Amino acid sequence: MQKAVLRKRLIVSPVWFLPLLALCIGFWLLISSYRDSGIEVAIHFSGAEGVSAGKTKVIYKGIQVGSVKSVVMDSELKGVDITVEMDRVTKKGLVADTMFWIVRPEVSAGRITGLDTLVSGAYITLRMGTSEKSERHFSGLSDPPPMGADTPGLHVRLKTDTLYSLQRGSYVYSRNLPVGKVDDYRLEQDGSIMLDVLIRPEFSHLIREGTRFWNASGLSVTGDLQRGLSVNVESMASLIYGGLTCGTAESLKETPPARSDQVFTLYKDFADAEYGIPMTLQLASGDGIVPGRTKVMFRGLKAGIVRSIDINNDDFHTVTASILLDPRAEKILRESSRFWVVRPQVSLSGIKNLETLVSGAYITFQIGDGERQDHFIVESSPMPKLFLRPGKRFQLEAEDSGSLGLGSPILYRKQEIGEVTDLQLSAAGESLAVELLIYEQYVGLIRSNTRFYNISGFRLDASLQGLSLQTASLDSIIAGGISFFTPGNGGQVAEGQVFPLYPG
Structure with missing residues (x-):
């Protein structure tokens, strides 16, 4: 008779492993879902042009950190409530002083901003705050906020009676070098305008307590009936975008460096600032x-x-x-x-x-x-004209100038091919040196045997056979002029060649 074999029975049946595995997977999925799920926040804007649910993104420093889930009118029909799902990594930044605003393309005479939205569409961006109080409901801004006090650089304020052509983003120049920007402006209770200006850190040392700021934008017309009108126009860039200029007089360069939030006066121009x-x-x-x-x-x-x-x-x-x-x-x-x-x-x-x-x-x-x-x-007469037109210069020796003067034409077959650029009396006073500029395309007409003659005024010859009157054009009679001819084929001449000028 065989002995009975006693076997120890398992406490847990293998059948239970499958539900336990499913429970672990479900718990892991729950944790993953919580970890990967976003943070829902509500933002109130006055308008939502260009914002669409499921399409519009929230961008922070060029990276997507959220997306718009819904856009609905508020209960008072005065604005819109936008629900945004933010990435969980932004949790620390969603605090009471965090600011949101919508970036849209803006093209105007004053500035061009948000060009990237022409392709991607409008998006929402933000500036994370420093508060320790967590927040999930925000009021959106209609415009980008001014730079914070913690932004690197020197923050100063300019007080003025009028805004001129200035705007947010207008440059501040020193010796034509952009050293800062207008960050913001506001109307004060006394009716003046206060501009917040940020000077870049590398140029902060240029701003002293004795520094003066003046407007360098737009067009100004000043004067009266007695003294006349003065029309001042700065560079085209500052005319369109607006701009300021700052400078420190030599006698004030040793004044202490400007303090943060120090207030300066903004003058209408450099003359009004008495800086120059x-x-x-x-x-x-x-x-x-x-x-x-x-x-x-x-x-x-x-x-x-x-x-x-x-x-x-x-x-x-x-x-x-x-x-x-x-x-x-x-x-x-x-x-x-x-x-x-x-x-x-x-x-x-x-x-x-x-x-x-x-x-x-x-x-x-x-x-x-x-x-x-x-x-x-001061010179007694204008200096020789500086010509930007290319060409070569030659010199003529004459007994007198006749009607010649600066700018008198050089004519060839009644076509102007150059002009007189200078008239100088020789050291001995015996002759007159006339400098010519022959325009580049006509330089080949001047050869070594070219003969120049004065065609100023007119020439009258009388004889028994009658009278002979020789004139050039009316302009040359009045203003003076020189013409020439070249008999035969002469050689080429170098610039500065001297020729005699015949009376006619």
Whole structure:
């Protein structure tokens, strides 16, 4: 008879392993779902143009951190409530002082922003706060908020009576270098406007307590019936986008560095700020020079203004004009620079400098080089014109100038191919040196045997056979002119070649 074998029975049946496995998987899925699920927040905006449920994203520093789940009108029908699902990694940033706003494309005369939304569509962005209080309901902003106080750089404020053409994002310049931006502006209770300006960290040392700020944007018209009108236009960039300029006078560069949130006055221009580089000009006469009105101009741009005129205690009783020069034109203060006064000129050949009949005389200059210099003697006549047109220069020797002058044409078959650029009396006073500029496409017409002759005025020959009257064009009779011919085939000539000028 076989013995019975006793076997120990399992307490847990293998059948139970399957439910336990399913329970573990379910628990893991629950944890994963909680871990991967977003945080639902509600944001109230005044409008939701361009925002769509399921499409619009929440972007933070270029990375998607959420998406819009729903967009509905609020209960009072005065705005919209947007429900957003934020990534759980943003939990620490969803606090009471966190700010949300909508980024849309904006194209205007003042600025171009949000161009990336032209392809991707509008999106919501945010600036995370520093509060320790968690929050899930927010009021959205209509515009991006100003930079926070913790933004690196120097934060200063500018007080002004008018906004000019300034706006958020307008640049602050120093010596034509952008050193900061207008961050925000607001209307104060006293009616003035306060601008918040952020100076970049690397330029903060330029701003001292003695620094002055002035407007460099838009177009201004000042003056009266007695003194005339002054129209000031800055660069095209500042005309469109607005801009400020700042500078520190040499005598104030040792003042203490500007403090954070220090308030400065914003002046309407550099002259009003009484900031500029001082220089002086000695003139034979102050005729037509009016303090506060006569400007220093260069190719249509204002470079300075005459502040005062004083009579010198010398034998000729000359005058000295004190000028405040725009800091951007400082490079003209070189020993070989030349200055002269531009006044209206009326003659048989026409009216020159017509604009001065309205605006008055002005001072202009030719930029030189050399050592720095801030006192100059004004030239008695305009300097030779600087020509931007390419060509070659030649010189003529003449007994007299006739009706020739600067700008007189060089004619070939009644076609203007050049002009007179300078007239100088020789050292001995026996002849006159006439400098010509022949335009580049006509240089090949000048050969070694070319003969130049003066066609100014007219020539009358009388004899028993009758009278012979020879004239060129009416313009050359009045304004003067030179023509030439080339007999045969001459060789090529180098620039600067000297030719005789025949009387006709």
